[in-house]
Amino acid sequence: MSRARPFVPAAASLLLAVFALAMMTGPVRAGDIVEVTSPGGIVAWLKREPSIPIIALSASWTGAGTASDPAGKEGRASLASRMFDEGAGELDSQAFQRRLEDLAVDLDLSAGRDELNLQLRTLTANADEAFRMAGMALSAPRFDAEPLERIRAGVLSAIAADSRDPNAIAGDLFMARVFAGDAYGRPADGTAESVAGLTAADLRAFAGERLARDNLLVGVVGDITPEALGPLLDTAFAGLPAKARIDEAVTAPVAEGPLVAVESFDSPQTVFVFGIRGIPRDDPDFNAARVMNHILGGGGFTSMLTEEIREQRGLTYGVYSYLRPLDRGGLWLGGMSTANARAGEAWQVLRDTMRRYLQDGPDEKRLAEAKANINGAFPLSLTSNRAIAGLLVTLQREKLGMDYVERRPDLINAVTMEDVRRVARRLLDPDRLLLVAVGKPEGLPAATQ
Amino acid sequence: MPRLPRLSAPALAFLRVLPVLGLLSLAGTRAEAGLFNPETFTLDNGMQVVVIPDHRAPVVVHMVWYRIGAADEQAGESGLAHFFEHLMFKGTEKIPPGEFSKIVAANGGRDNAFTSYDYTAYFQVIARDRLPLVMEMESDRMTNLRLNEKDVLTERDVVLAERRQRTDSTPQGQFGEQVRAALYLAHPYGRPVIGWQEEIERLNLADAMRFYRHYYAPNNAILIVAGDITAADLKPLAEKFYGAIPANPELRARPEPVEPPHRAARRVEASDPRVAVPSWQRLYIADSTGYGDRSRTAPLEFFSRILGGGSTGRLYRELVIERKLAVNAGAWYSGVDRGPGSLGIYATPAEGVDPAAMEAAIDKVIGDLLRDGPTAEEVERARTGLLAEAVYARDSLQTGARIFGNALAAGLTVEEVEAWPERVRAVTAETITAAGRATMRIEGSVTALLKPETRS
Numbered sequence: 001m002s003r004a005r006p007f008v009p010a011a012a013s014l015l016l017a018v019f020a021l022a023m024m025t026g027p028v029r030a031g032d033i034v035e036v037t038s039p040g041g042i043v044a045w046l047k048r049e050p051s052i053p054i055i056a057l058s059a060s061w062t063g064a065g066t067a068s069d070p071a072g073k074e075g076r077a078s079l080a081s082r083m084f085d086e087g088a089g090e091l092d093s094q095a096f097q098r099r100l101e102d103l104a105v106d107l108d109l110s111a112g113r114d115e116l117n118l119q120l121r122t123l124t125a126n127a128d129e130a131f132r133m134a135g136m137a138l139s140a141p142r143f144d145a146e147p148l149e150r151i152r153a154g155v156l157s158a159i160a161a162d163s164r165d166p167n168a169i170a171g172d173l174f175m176a177r178v179f180a181g182d183a184y185g186r187p188a189d190g191t192a193e194s195v196a197g198l199t200a201a202d203l204r205a206f207a208g209e210r211l212a213r214d215n216l217l218v219g220v221v222g223d224i225t226p227e228a229l230g231p232l233l234d235t236a237f238a239g240l241p242a243k244a245r246i247d248e249a250v251t252a253p254v255a256e257g258p259l260v261a262v263e264s265f266d267s268p269q270t271v272f273v274f275g276i277r278g279i280p281r282d283d284p285d286f287n288a289a290r291v292m293n294h295i296l297g298g299g300g301f302t303s304m305l306t307e308e309i310r311e312q313r314g315l316t317y318g319v320y321s322y323l324r325p326l327d328r329g330g331l332w333l334g335g336m337s338t339a340n341a342r343a344g345e346a347w348q349v350l351r352d353t354m355r356r357y358l359q360d361g362p363d364e365k366r367l368a369e370a371k372a373n374i375n376g377a378f379p380l381s382l383t384s385n386r387a388i389a390g391l392l393v394t395l396q397r398e399k400l401g402m403d404y405v406e407r408r409p410d411l412i413n414a415v416t417m418e419d420v421r422r423v424a425r426r427l428l429d430p431d432r433l434l435l436v437a438v439g440k441p442e443g444l445p446a447a448t449q
Numbered sequence: 450m451p452r453l454p455r456l457s458a459p460a461l462a463f464l465r466v467l468p469v470l471g472l473l474s475l476a477g478t479r480a481e482a483g484l485f486n487p488e489t490f491t492l493d494n495g496m497q498v499v500v501i502p503d504h505r506a507p508v509v510v511h512m513v514w515y516r517i518g519a520a521d522e523q524a525g526e527s528g529l530a531h532f533f534e535h536l537m538f539k540g541t542e543k544i545p546p547g548e549f550s551k552i553v554a555a556n557g558g559r560d561n562a563f564t565s566y567d568y569t570a571y572f573q574v575i576a577r578d579r580l581p582l583v584m585e586m587e588s589d590r591m592t593n594l595r596l597n598e599k600d601v602l603t604e605r606d607v608v609l610a611e612r613r614q615r616t617d618s619t620p621q622g623q624f625g626e627q628v629r630a631a632l633y634l635a636h637p638y639g640r641p642v643i644g645w646q647e648e649i650e651r652l653n654l655a656d657a658m659r660f661y662r663h664y665y666a667p668n669n670a671i672l673i674v675a676g677d678i679t680a681a682d683l684k685p686l687a688e689k690f691y692g693a694i695p696a697n698p699e700l701r702a703r704p705e706p707v708e709p710p711h712r713a714a715r716r717v718e719a720s721d722p723r724v725a726v727p728s729w730q731r732l733y734i735a736d737s738t739g740y741g742d743r744s745r746t747a748p749l750e751f752f753s754r755i756l757g758g759g760s761t762g763r764l765y766r767e768l769v770i771e772r773k774l775a776v777n778a779g780a781w782y783s784g785v786d787r788g789p790g791s792l793g794i795y796a797t798p799a800e801g802v803d804p805a806a807m808e809a810a811i812d813k814v815i816g817d818l819l820r821d822g823p824t825a826e827e828v829e830r831a832r833t834g835l836l837a838e839a840v841y842a843r844d845s846l847q848t849g850a851r852i853f854g855n856a857l858a859a860g861l862t863v864e865e866v867e868a869w870p871e872r873v874r875a876v877t878a879e880t881i882t883a884a885g886r887a888t889m890r891i892e893g894s895v896t897a898l899l900k901p902e903t904r905s
Contacts, residue, residue: 051505052843094770097760101830104837123837150769150776157776157797159581160640160725166618266722300559301550311547314606317614337614369555376557380758382842383676384505 075190219392297321344443528644
């Protein structure tokens with residue numbers, strides 16, 4: 001092959017210009033989404049997708065995440081999330097699990113920091129039974145002693161294993177330092193002591209107080225009509241109490257750096273977790289921050305950090321950063337692993353790259369590429385029913401609107417060079433960065449605790 | 450367990466991945482879904498093409514799979530196939546080093562690559578109207594890659610860092626490759642895909658170029674495109690970009706390494722201060738789609754589910770629920786391979802339980818299942834799950850593409866993949882018992898225990 005056409009200029013100009021148009025035919029248009037209100041008053045956003053005979057449902061309860069655990073009962077939401085499908089109504093744990101398998105229904109609950117999430121997936125043919133199983137799990141969980149002790153033992157075993165896992169140690173330690181004194185700083189799955197003390201009454205209190213109809217958000221994608229979905233929503237959710245008891249949201253205090261905390265761990269490499277105060281999801285600068293971070297460390301192979309630390313110097317296999325908005329605050333976070341002997345060099349290059357970014361900003365080409373990538377990547381993540389159901393919940397939680405997928409490219413494209421530089425100055429400060437390093441790092445500055 | 454911030458999770462989204470062999474490969478690359486209704490054709494230069502239409506979103510997954518993997522490496526150069534995967538991002542005359550992924554990203558796409566024993570694969574996920582661009586770039590690097598000494602040495606450092614991160618920084622990673630090496634007596638499946646560190650350190654530019662010139666050719670490649678496209682639309686593009694590349698007429702048939710009979714049960718044990726909780730596993734050599742008796746592969750899928758699938762499997766029920774000897778127990782089967790497959794059992798002893806007592810209980814569960822066979826209810830439950838899985842697999846663009854790539858690289862045909870539901874329907878309690886008895890021979894196994902370090 002000897003096509004001599006230079007690739008890069010063509011890619012950067014011609015193709016970028018066309019991309020905005022391509023997005024207009026994205027996978028989730030406002031016109032495709034309908035709001036369904038069940039006879040019992042449960043609201044869900046539905047996107048019909050008749051091409052595969054399956055239904056995916058995503059549900060979320062605000063204020064029911066791990067940060068809702070009362071002091072001394074850390075791990076409550078996490079343990080509860082594992083217990084809803086361990087027996088409900090007339091069915092004990094094994095009977096419930098067998099029934100799910102016989103129906104080929106996937107029912108998964110998991111606890112985030114801020115919310116409890118449920119995912120249900122069923123063949124269309126089994127939809128009635130699938131929603132009935134979900135309803136039983138939510139409204140009539142048994143929390144029997146046998147599964148409770150069994151699941152507790154599994155959680156305790158995992159907590160013990162994590163206590164020797166450098167990635168888990170670094171993550172927990174970082175959160176404990178940056179959110180010192182706040183529920184966000186406590187270990188999400190609890191401690192060995194707190195989990196040992198949790199009772200079925202604690203789990204019942206969690207379910208009764210936190211899972212209600214007024215803090216519930218639902219998204220559905222699949223082979224089902226709005227008319228058919230309505231009654232099924234009642235089957236699954238109408239048995240919940242009307243109102244949740246949720247704490248008032250108080251902004252979480254974020255610790256200021258500089259901080260270098262080294263946790264000694266016998267390993268050939270050092271795990272880094274670093275970060276600083278971030279930006280709330282509803283901040284006017286959030287999209288500018290998204291573009292800013294993408295260029296620095298969020299864009300995978302194309303990011304400045306990957307280029308400097310991995311591609312130029314081979315210091316790591318992967319380095320990344322991301323925005324982590326939370327209901328009561330937010331972080332800008334990053335991480336990498338590096339050989340112990342080169343830890344000091346990696347830390348230096350990381351902060352030098354941030355300094356250079358603050359001083360010079362990105363060039364126009366990088367900015368244009370980042371915006372194109374953010375806009376292009378979004379529809380790529382929306383190719384499964386399951387993913388789109390999750391998006392429908394997010395759109396409701398963040399109040400982004402049914403037309404968000406169509407509006408989003410313009411919001412990203414509107415970010416200017418000045419916006420990126422401003423938000424970089426607002427968020428990034430290499431001299432105030434917090435670092436947790438787990439390993440036997442060499443060449444790091446003396447720990448500042 | 451979900452645990453935040455599990456800071457490696459966002460990183461995994463873009464890291465070049467080696468498929469994790471064992472549990473995860475079952476979930477990710479089960480080559481047995483069917484119902485995809487693919488279209489296929491072959492270019493004049495021998496490149497096979499598979500199109501999996503899915504018009505839900507204006508997006509395509511474009512993949513090129515090479516029939517070259519870690520099992521095809523020569524002795525002493527373990528890791529070369531995977532190392533070369535990294536080098537494919539180093540640039541051509543038209544694409545400067547490091548720009549490949551940037552161009553894909555600037556066009557709104559994402560790209561990556563992965564290596565296993567039987568294949569090396571490269572992919573981009575991108576808007577449908579950008580497909581010609583990525584086809585042009587991918588076909589360009591099939592033969593026009595330019596490598597220099599410096600790029601090769603820097604990338605070798607990256608691979609060594611990858612090995613440290615994936616293997617050497619965890620006792621489970623280091624132990625896992627010892628177990629695998631013990632399972633295979635002679636077959637190259639016993640080597641780690643990423644390579645032994647001492648052999649990675651000796652890889653060089655000359656090795657890489659020799660490898661590239663021989664194996665990276667259209668008659669050794671499979672093109673798979675899933676998404677908003679039809680074969681009629683793809684064919685002219687495939688002919689334009691890939692059809693122009695001449696076949697390598699000297700391409701050798703793939704080696705067919707054999708595994709001698711297993712005549713002695715093996716045990717592997719290690720202790721490590723970083724281990725908090727002991728973990729027990731046993732691996733059995735097993736028939737696969739490409740090695741031994743292929744007709745056993747579908748029954749073995751049933752067998753592993755009935756023995757150790759989820760919380761209704763026999764191992765979990767007996768060990769975790771009834772006897773409280775373990776906090777976790779299950780089984781898996783990996784059988785879409787050119788070489789001998791494997792069936793694994795794993796368990797974590799409950800606090801204070803002697804792993805030997807737990808192992809005896811596991812042997813009793815296996816023995817009972819082999820003696821009496823599964824119940825009709827168990828067989829139907831497993832069948833329901835496997836057939837539903839084939840429908841659920843259609844919910845992901847990448848799953849279909851990976852199923853076909855993995856299966857074709859392992860020597861199956863498109864028709865055989867599509868016929869998977871029929872094979873699942875044909876399985877009976879008798880074929881499950883027979884396949885189990887043929888596989889679960891203690892002489893064909895490695896029993897492995899990784900323990901916390903005991904301080905004396």
